[in-house]
Amino acid sequence: MQTQDLLRPMSEFDPLEPALLHDRLKDRIIPWTGEEGELFRRFARFQPDGTVSWDGFMLDGWDEPLGG
Numbered sequence: 001m002q003t004q005d006l007l008r009p010m011s012e013f014d015p016l017e018p019a020l021l022h023d024r025l026k027d028r029i030i031p032w033t034g035e036e037g038e039l040f041r042r043f044a045r046f047q048p049d050g051t052v053s054w055d056g057f058m059l060d061g062w063d064e065p066l067g068g
Contacts, residue, residue: 007061010052015040018065024051024058031065 007022015037021030044054052059 007063009050010046010059010062011050013052013059013062015044019062020065021057021059022061024060025056030057032062 013019013021015032016034017037018034019032021032022028023030040054044052046052050060
């Protein structure tokens with residue numbers, strides 16, 4: 001099972017809320033505070049495969065932060 005299989009789809013991601021995002025390009029988890037939520041909404045590009053291209057990342061899943 002791959003990391004992204006354990007995560008929620010990007011279509012359900014609320015960029016204004018804290019989260020843990022998975023970057024497919026570097027296979028790493030990125031902590032998200034929500035501070036850049038408006039920039040994400042403005043510049044994120046959703047791809048046909050469900051990933052999101054944003055600020056040099058290829059995001060393919062998310063989850064709530066630990067303790068969230």
